[in-house]
Amino acid sequence: MANAIGTRQRTLVGRRFRIRGEYLVGYAFIAPLLAMFVVYHLYPIIRSFTMSFTNFKYLQPQGTHFIGLANYQEAAESPYVQHGILLGIEYMLIYIPLAMIIALVIALALDRVSQHFLAGAYRTIYYLPVIMPGAVVYVLWKWMYIPSFGLINYVLVDTLHLLAIRPQWLGSPDLALPSVAFMEVWRLLGYNVLLLLVGLGSINRELYEAARIDGASELQLIWHITLPLLKPIFLVMMVLKMSVFAVVEPMLIAPGVGDSTWTWGWYAYDQAFLEGNLRMGYASAIGYLGALIMSVFVYFQYRLFRHERA
């Protein structure tokens, strides 16, 4: 379309400088965006990359010099980083399936609710936590996980009597990471449901009618029509969610006991902003090591995705 306008202009005006002028207008319109992009996206990526090859400490910048891959070697050998990467993988393996399965079940049910008002009400309620600031949700859940008077144990133990003991949640080394993951599932449930509903909405309703006439049951409809057609958006969401491998925020606000939630992302933040002389060079190396591992995950997921689609 834009090209068509360009050619029309050329035939109408037929002068080269006029076209150059039009180009300049285009660049002028995107100039503010590009300026912000260069300063706050591109420069930080390059700067932190070069930082990762130096012994740069923020509070002790004198004597900063190039040290090659020493930071990367130290990071790869550090038990904290290794532990953090394993925790990142564990978090990803708990969070992604849990979030996706719950969202899928809700979306499948919600997609069949034909009353507009009811469907809208459900969607609005599921969406409430998404518009709350993340920090508010994490502090709220930190209080809810308190074993004695927290809401979770009040419901599970005191009211429903589902558990005989009172779990320590964030205070237990084994339960801390799943507890953090579940609070994130709760927070983003509405968003995930919304994305899946968009995918479900694009499925042609006539397919269901045709299958119903052929005598298929509701479950068969879901299994043979809905799920295969939903697969592309489902897989795209899975790939995008792999960024939780680098999770930091909930670990800063609602950390588990001891080292139970020290993911590598948290550890890099800790090294850069909270510990000693703020070893930003080393922290950048941890960050790029993590980013490299994440790219490998995304690449394989992408390969799988392409294979599935072909």
Next chain:
Amino acid sequence: MSSQTISMRDPSFGSVLRHALRYAGPLVRHALLLFFVVVILLPLIWVVASSFKSIPELYRVPTTLFPTEPTLTSYQFVLTQVPKLPQYYENSLVVTSVSVVLAGIIASLAGYAFARLNFPGRDQIFWCLVISIFLPTSITSLFAVYELTDRLQLLDTWFGLILPYTAGALIVSTFIMRSVFSSIPGELQDAARIDGCNTLEVFYRIMLPLGAMGIVVITILNFVNIWGDYLLARTLTYENARTLPVEISLLQPQTGDWHFNTVTAAYMLMFGPAFLVLVALQRWFLRGLSEGALKF
């Protein structure tokens, strides 16, 4: 499968089963949806209820869901204990609204250029920007942004937050505005051109009014994200420019005088008003998000 074979052999039994299933389906569906409504709402009800409880009632075993003797003492406590509350409010509101407006202006200009203007490298530049948000370097970039903000002497200032917030909101906003402007027929632009409008006039007389819906959507989207941001505000501010999410994160179970009734009262005072506004605007937001998601 089994119901199908039965119904073929014995039509009467099949029709009964099918009848039962017709009602069982919606019943199971709504039971499931209601269960998750409770899961979502219970913590929120607990927050509101707890903020009206007195301390003895808060720790009574078994707990009460609704306060038996509602009191406003926790609200009084918050107002006296957090004397800087108005300042944090001001910080959050100023930083968020300026960033949202800036991002809206810059993203509309760029979205229009990417959708409707003609210049070499247009699509290449656009897709480079889009791909860049998928780079897994958010944490490491934060270190360099901190250093940059410090060098510019903007640490703990409004502008030190506004610039990175605006930059962070720009790419997705531009993406949405580009799709909005692409869906406006090109003939309108041509007609305005022939009537003698220059590009800027075409932009604000024709395209902006027609793309108003997109601007509303990115405004709400960016507001939610920036208003709720914690990591950047925690890293780049320490006292004067501190925002509400950072302040609320300090109210932890082990911090001295704070109890759950006062913490929830702080929630209500700090985030209640904005939360209600956002709930009222949710319809727009949901529509925008689903449209954005469709185009992605």
